[in-house]
Amino acid sequence: MSTTTTENTAEAFGVTTVNKVKRVHERGRYDKKSVYEILDAALVCHIAYVIDGRPYCTPTSFWREGDHLYWHGSSASRMIRTQKEGTPVCLTVTHLDALVMARSGFHHSVNYRAVMAFGTAHFIEDPAEKLKLMDRFIDRIYPGRSKLIRQPNQQEFKATTMMGMEIEHASGKIRDKHVADEEEDYEGVRAWSALYPVTQVIGAPSDCARQIPGLERPDGMADFEPGARLDEVMTKTYRRTFGQ
Amino acid sequence: MSTTTTENTAEAFGVTTVNKVKRVHERGRYDKKSVYEILDAALVCHIAYVIDGRPYCTPTSFWREGDHLYWHGSSASRMIRTQKEGTPVCLTVTHLDALVMARSGFHHSVNYRAVMAFGTAHFIEDPAEKLKLMDRFIDRIYPGRSKLIRQPNQQEFKATTMMGMEIEHASGKIRDKHVADEEEDYEGVRAWSALYPVTQVIGAPSDCARQIPGLERPDGMADFEPGARLDEVMTKTYRRTFGQ
Numbered sequence: 001m002s003t004t005t006t007e008n009t010a011e012a013f014g015v016t017t018v019n020k021v022k023r024v025h026e027r028g029r030y031d032k033k034s035v036y037e038i039l040d041a042a043l044v045c046h047i048a049y050v051i052d053g054r055p056y057c058t059p060t061s062f063w064r065e066g067d068h069l070y071w072h073g074s075s076a077s078r079m080i081r082t083q084k085e086g087t088p089v090c091l092t093v094t095h096l097d098a099l100v101m102a103r104s105g106f107h108h109s110v111n112y113r114a115v116m117a118f119g120t121a122h123f124i125e126d127p128a129e130k131l132k133l134m135d136r137f138i139d140r141i142y143p144g145r146s147k148l149i150r151q152p153n154q155q156e157f158k159a160t161t162m163m164g165m166e167i168e169h170a171s172g173k174i175r176d177k178h179v180a181d182e183e184e185d186y187e188g189v190r191a192w193s194a195l196y197p198v199t200q201v202i203g204a205p206s207d208c209a210r211q212i213p214g215l216e217r218p219d220g221m222a223d224f225e226p227g228a229r230l231d232e233v234m235t236k237t238y239r240r241t242f243g244q
Numbered sequence: 245m246s247t248t249t250t251e252n253t254a255e256a257f258g259v260t261t262v263n264k265v266k267r268v269h270e271r272g273r274y275d276k277k278s279v280y281e282i283l284d285a286a287l288v289c290h291i292a293y294v295i296d297g298r299p300y301c302t303p304t305s306f307w308r309e310g311d312h313l314y315w316h317g318s319s320a321s322r323m324i325r326t327q328k329e330g331t332p333v334c335l336t337v338t339h340l341d342a343l344v345m346a347r348s349g350f351h352h353s354v355n356y357r358a359v360m361a362f363g364t365a366h367f368i369e370d371p372a373e374k375l376k377l378m379d380r381f382i383d384r385i386y387p388g389r390s391k392l393i394r395q396p397n398q399q400e401f402k403a404t405t406m407m408g409m410e411i412e413h414a415s416g417k418i419r420d421k422h423v424a425d426e427e428e429d430y431e432g433v434r435a436w437s438a439l440y441p442v443t444q445v446i447g448a449p450s451d452c453a454r455q456i457p458g459l460e461r462p463d464g465m466a467d468f469e470p471g472a473r474l475d476e477v478m479t480k481t482y483r484r485t486f487g488q
Contacts, residue, residue, distance in 0.1 A: 018298070043340070043343075043354075044338065044340055044354075046290035046292075046301050046303075046336060046338070047301065048290075048292035048293075048299035048300060048301035048334075049292075049299050050294050050297065050298075050299050053294065053332070054262070054294075054332050054334075054362070055292035055293050055294050055299055055332060055333060055334045056292060056334050056360070057290050057291065057292035057301055057334040057335070057336040057360065058336070058360070059290075059336060059338040059356070059358055061354070088297070088298050088299060089299060090292075090298075090299045090300050090301040091301070092290060092301040092302070092303060094288065094290070094303040096287070096288055096444070096474075099287075099385070099446070101386060101389070102393070103393055103394055104393055104394040104395075104396065104400070105378055105379070105381070105382050105390065105393060105395075105396055105400075106396055106400040106403075106404065108382060108385075110287075110288075110305070112303070114303055116300070116301065116302070118298070134349055135349070137349070138349050138352060141343070141352075142345060145345070145435070146349065148433075148434075148435040148436075149346070149347055149348055149349060149433060149435045150347055150348040150429055150432070150433045150435075151348075151349075152348065152349055152350055156348070156349075156350040159350075160350065178450070178452065178453065179452040179454075181452075181454075185394055186454045187456065188394070189392075189393060189394045190392075190456055190459060191389070191392040191393045191394075191459075191462075192392075192451075192455065192459045192460060192461055192462055192465075193451070193452040193455060194449040194450060194451050194452060194455075194461075195449065195450045195452075196446045196447060196448075196449050196450075196468060197446065197447035197448075197450070198444060198445070198446055198447070198474055199444070199445060199447065200340070200442060200443070200444045200445075201442070201443060201444075201445060202343070202440045202441065202442055203440060203441035203442070203443065204440075204441075205438040205439065205440050206422070206438060206439045206440075206441070207436075207437075207438050208422065208423040208425075208437040208438060208439075209422065210423075210425075210430045211436065211437065211438075212431065212434055215434060215435075215436045216436060217436055217438075218435075218436055221436075224440060230340075230442055
């Protein structure tokens with residue numbers, strides 16, 4: 001399935017007091033291309049929302065279509081019941097890329113790619129749109145898989161709520177450099193200093209114990225090579241499904 | 245450095261409307277041992293907080309001492325300026341362990357270990373306590389390293405705020421199983437189904453280009469073996485520094 005959308009990734013998100021990167025501002029990214037790349041490499045995000053003035057932070061899976069982000073939940077969950085009312089949310093994605101050991105505590109750091117996206121959550125009311133989104137949620141991770149599996153029954157359909165939000169503000173933040181110390185510390189401090197790369201990788205698949213004999217790994221799983229980086233796999237499967 | 249604290253991990257966090265795991269409640273964990281293990285295996289968390297009724301979700305590093313969680317930030321950052329006022333926060337840790345492909349969309353899942361911890365952020369006012377925490381923040385990740393590096397100068401000390409919160413409520417949530425489908429789907433749906441393990445691993449260290457010749461990797465880095473799982477390294481370094 002390919003749902004190619006023409007995207008003007010040359011555009012940028014407006015910079016406001018909400019999304020302006022205030023600390024180490026040279027790390028900030030507001031262009032859509034950078035923000036999209038970080039989002040589309042991710043399977044999991046963390047969503048912040050407010051109930052009775054108290055913040056909650058829930059991890060969940062999500063994906064992007066244009067400037068819209070989608071996720072799902074159990075219709076009975078606290079997160080979904082709250083978000084259904086049109087609540088403001090902040091959806092954050094973080095990729096940890098390296099640990100950076102410096103010669104002072106102050107310059108210890110990590111390399112990372114992160115996006116904070118702000119908007120108002122809405123739920124998908126139209127059943128036909130909801131069904132399409134449920135399929136695309138599967139296909140975004142496992143290209144073509146929605147055609148291979150059983151479609152949701154009435155109970156499952158009702159028990160699942162699809163949520164969305166248009167990105168009103170967003171900012172990316174990237175650190176991508178080696179040890180950066182105060183000039184005098186390079187020679188003045190005798191501390192072994194280094195960068196350790198960090199990657200999230202997939203392993204070899206473990207078949208379901210009740211696999212129907214003779215079934216083979218579908219073509220859509222070609223990117224899921226054991227040892228592959230999850231962010232790279234997610235970027236590839238995203239493009240297989242949504243084009244560009 | 246060892247700051248052994250006697251912890252009664254047989255205790256449990258009280259279950260309230262704030263932290264009760266409502267969906268798939270057999271995945272819930274309230275005993276301190278389970279909650280601590282998930283927290284202590286993590287380097288990065290996501291913290292939700294509220295400014296002007298709007299939620300924010302910021303990724304940052306943190307660690308635990310007893311029922312207290314600590315993190316830091318730039319004194320000028322929005323997150324820190326807000327949290328200084330004693331704001332409620334939700335600190336969430338998520339370890340992604342596997343992708344689980346089922347025979348229906350409904351039973352697709354991921355294996356994970358997550359904790360949501362709720363409390364009120366406070367900042368560390370006492371300079372002596374703050375300095376100790378700054379050292380322990382380094383040592384928690386890199387055992388013994390605070391003794392090897394340059395101590396913070398006045399400007400760095402002022403520019404850094406150490407934050408803490410006592411865990412008022414917390415819950416863990418774990419999914420740790422293989423494909424679990426509807427009984428009739430095992431034979432009725434011809435979809436290859438499997439579990440892909442996901443791990444976050446460290447690579448080989450890359451020395452700082454300006455390393456002082458002859459310096460060797462300190463003993464405290466023994467757990468940082470290339471290929472090691474970051475969650476396992478963090479658990480080991482935590483125990484080296486805090487005992488138990």
